[in-house]
Amino acid sequence: GAGVSQSPSNKVTEKGKDVELRCDPISGHTALYWYRQRLGQGLEFLIYFQGNSAPDKSGLPSDRFSAERTGESVSTLTIQRTQQEDSAVYLCASSYSDQPQHFGDGTRLSIL
């Protein structure tokens, strides 16, 4: 498909475990964003990539959160030592220049 692809779609893990979420943006989209959506809430910005550099990490909630991107391709968001408050849907979006962001279907993360 030509859309933004995220995996896994659902992830259930125990508190204290590390998780890795993957985002495959639309081909040619240089900008990539990660957002978090808590139940019944709006989206919160986490991090922005332009190519493989991350000029804005201001939304990452703590040093347990990190992300990387390979070139203008796949990005992974890693959460270490997960806590129950990390439970949320993590959404990835990509865009080209000033065009609207296109979102993936998200990863629903549940921490037991």
Add this chain to the structure above:
Amino acid sequence: AQKITQTQPGMFVQEKEAVTLDCTYDTSDPSYGLFWYKQPSSGEMIFLIYQGSYDQQNATEGRYSLNFQKARKSANLVISASQLGDSAMYFCAMRERSPTGKLIFGQGTTLQVKP
């Protein structure tokens, strides 16, 4: 600080009627963009419509139109001829003129279309 406010947590509308979803924003930047996204129960975020701060005319996309009142800092979404498939969560978002292009989202409005 940038802020988006959606004051209607939930709305009902009768099928085939029009409905207006409210959005107000706060920014000190003269150049910005306003977006509306639809999020059905399946969870994906679907882009609906965009309005630039310097656009002279209100944006329209099919049954969607944006009632942009710059002086009042409001950007309400109007959906005409509502359909059952319009039942979803709707988010207003703002992008400031910044290098990142990140979006600031409101809390959303849940719309239910009644048959």
